[in-house]
Every structure is written in C-alpha cells, then in structure tokens.
Amino acid sequence: MDKKLETLREAYKSVPIPKELDDVIEKALQQKPKPVRKKRFYIWPASVAAAAVLFIGTVNVSPQAAHAMSKIPVVDKIVDIVTFTEVKEERHHASIDAKTPSISGLKNKDLQNSLNSKYAAESKKLYEKFASSDAAKADNKGYYSVDSTYKVMTNTDTILSVQRTIQETQASGYIQKRFDTIDKKNEVFITLKSLFKNDQYVDVISQNIIQQMKHQMETEPGKMYFITDEDMDPFKKIKSDQSFYITKDHKLMISFDEYEVAPGVMGPVEFEIPTKILKNVLVGDRYIR
Numbered sequence: 001m002d003k004k005l006e007t008l009r010e011a012y013k014s015v016p017i018p019k020e021l022d023d024v025i026e027k028a029l030q031q032k033p034k035p036v037r038k039k040r041f042y043i044w045p046a047s048v049a050a051a052a053v054l055f056i057g058t059v060n061v062s063p064q065a066a067h068a069m070s071k072i073p074v075v076d077k078i079v080d081i082v083t084f085t086e087v088k089e090e091r092h093h094a095s096i097d098a099k100t101p102s103i104s105g106l107k108n109k110d111l112q113n114s115l116n117s118k119y120a121a122e123s124k125k126l127y128e129k130f131a132s133s134d135a136a137k138a139d140n141k142g143y144y145s146v147d148s149t150y151k152v153m154t155n156t157d158t159i160l161s162v163q164r165t166i167q168e169t170q171a172s173g174y175i176q177k178r179f180d181t182i183d184k185k186n187e188v189f190i191t192l193k194s195l196f197k198n199d200q201y202v203d204v205i206s207q208n209i210i211q212q213m214k215h216q217m218e219t220e221p222g223k224m225y226f227i228t229d230e231d232m233d234p235f236k237k238i239k240s241d242q243s244f245y246i247t248k249d250h251k252l253m254i255s256f257d258e259y260e261v262a263p264g265v266m267g268p269v270e271f272e273i274p275t276k277i278l279k280n281v282l283v284g285d286r287y288i289r
Contacts, residue, residue: 079105079160079184081152084116087127094136098123098148101162108187115180115189119164123148126166135170145169153179153245159287160184161245175258175268179245183287192244195252195288199240201281205254206237209271213261225262235261250289251275 084102089095100123106112126146130136135144147167154161161181168174181190195201213225213235226234243255252273256262262269275288282288 079103079182081150081160081162084119085123087123089130091131091136092138093141093143094130094133095145096127096130096147098126098146099150100148101150101164103162103182106182106187111182111187111189122164122166143170154181154248156184156248158183158185159190159246159248163245172264173258174264177243177255177257177268179243179255181244181246190246190287192242193240195283196278196281197283198281201278202237202240204277204281205242205252205273208273208277209238209254210235212271224266227261246287247272250285250287252278252288 080103082102082104083099085100086098088097100119102116102119103112126148130144130146133142133144134140135142145168147165149165151163151165152160153163159181161179164178164180166176166178182188183190192201193199210227213227216223217225226232228234238254243257245253245255247253252275253270254273255270256268258264258266258268260268278288
C-alpha cells in the first residue's frame with residue numbers, strides 16, 4: 001500500500017500547474033468549437049487522473065454515491081458540474097478539506113480543459129501549502145486549516161457562473177472568492193472587460209460602489225468600509241479584472257475578498273451594480289439587462 005501511495009504521490013507531483021492561463025483561455029475562445037458526437041465522453045490526462053486518486057479519488061461506486069450523483073446539478077442537460085475530487089486530511093495541527101469542480105459537456109474542449117486544469121492546479125497548490133505548513137509538522141504547535149469549495153451561482157439557458165471559495169485559517173481567517181462565467185450557447189469565457197465598450201466601466205462601477213458603501217455606513221449600524229482618508233489603503237476603484245458574476249436576472253455583481261475593502265468582521269462583500277448606470281458603457285444587453 002505504501003508503494004502504491006508513493007507511486008500516486010509522484011504522479012500527483014508531476015501534474016503541471018498551467019502558466020499564463022488567461023492566454024490559454026483567450027486562445028481557446030478564438031478557436032471554433034470542434035464538432036462532437038452525440039455521445040459525450042470526458043477523459044482526463046493520466047497524470048491528472050492519478051492526482052485525483054491521491055486527492056481521495058472520484059465518486060465511489062455505492063448506493064450512497066449513486067444517490068448523490070442523481071442530485072448533481074445539470075446545466076441545461078448539456079453542461080455538467082461535478083465534484084471531480086475531494087481531499088480531506090489532517091496532519092498534526094493542520095487540516096485540509098478541498099473540493100475540486102469539473103465542467104463537462106462543452107463542445108469547446110479547449111475552454112473546458114483550460115478551466116478544469118485551472119481548478120486542478122488550484123487544488124494542488126492548496127494541498128502543497130497544507131503539506132508544507134509548519135502546523136503539519138510533528139514538532140510544531142501552530143494551527144493551520146484550509147477549506148475550498150464551489151457553488152453554482154447562476155444556471156440559466158445562457159449563463160453559467162461558478163463560484164470557488166477558499167478559506168484559510170491560521171492566526172485569523174481569510175476568505176477569497178473566485179468566479180468563472182461562461183456563455184453556454186456560444187461557449188465562450190466571459191471576462192468583466194468583455195462586457196464593456198471601453199475602460200470607462202472601471203470608473204462608472206467604482207463610483208457607484210463608493211456611493212453604496214457610504215449609504216450602507218450611514219443607514220446600517222456595524223457596516224464599515226475603507227473609503228475615508230484616515231484608512232491606510234482606502235478603496236478608490238475596482239481592478240479591471242475584479243471578481244464578478246452575473247445573476248439569473250442578468251444583474252452584474254462585483255465581489256471583494258475579505259479585508260479587501262472592509263474589516264475582516266464584514267467578510268467578503270458584494271455589490272449589485274444598477275444596470276441603468278451601465279447602459280452607456282455596455283457592449284450590449286445579452287448578459288446585463
């Protein structure tokens with residue numbers, strides 16, 4: 001058993017972390033989807049499959065697993081979201097519980113494989129951080145835990161938005177949220193920048209968010225944001241690639257990680273951007289209405 005685990009461990013270590021993933025996805029978007037047969041098969045590279053086994057493997061064959069599989073969300077009966085791997089491990093004072101999502105059913109295999117490779121690489125990186133942490137060593141009494149999961153935020157005929165949440169806890173907690181949004185019909189990856197005619201959207205959205213922050217601070221006790229001159233690093237504007245997703249009602253949601261624009265007690269925060277202020281900068285109303 002030890003030899004088998006070591007073999008799997010070596011296979012796991014050999015899984016490459018995609019570099020310049022944005023360029024890979026951009027290249028994928030420029031290519032026309034390849035025709036596929038009616039029957040769909042999704043095959044992971046051998047090295048990734050071996051890594052999956054190390055990460056606790058895929059779905060076990062059992063009545064319980066079959067029941068769980070029956071409840072997997074299906075996107076328009078074409079695009080599937082499943083938990084490809086899940087790792088749960090405790091090592092001295094360190095622990096990890098990480099779920100890796102997998103998208104299947106896209107005809108655009110370059111896009112599908114790029115996203116799934118990114119998810120696998122993220123989980124691999126988290127596992128390596130867990131395994132190398134001081135808390136994972138026998139002679140250390142520190143504490144470290146990492147939890148990673150995902151959630152389908154939007155699932156319509158047109159849009160699929162997937163949220164990945166990573167929470168790391170050491171002396172204190174830190175929560176990050178990442179989103180991927182796909183046009184299911186055209187099978188393209190939607191970036192924040194691609195929604196707008198030019199870079200004016202950064203200022204338009206930022207000004208509205210600051211207004212919302214001020215209003216919340218005035219009307220809701222306990223709400224606090226880093227927007228005053230007294231703050232060490234006050235919020236001025238969003239990044240051009242700020243985390244976002246699109247709701248089922250075609251509204252744009254801008255997301256910030258914990259501590260990014262507010263104290264930790266606020267956790268990650270989101271703001272719905274009124275469509276009326278975006279009309280002059282939007283490319284069209286296919287996604288945002």
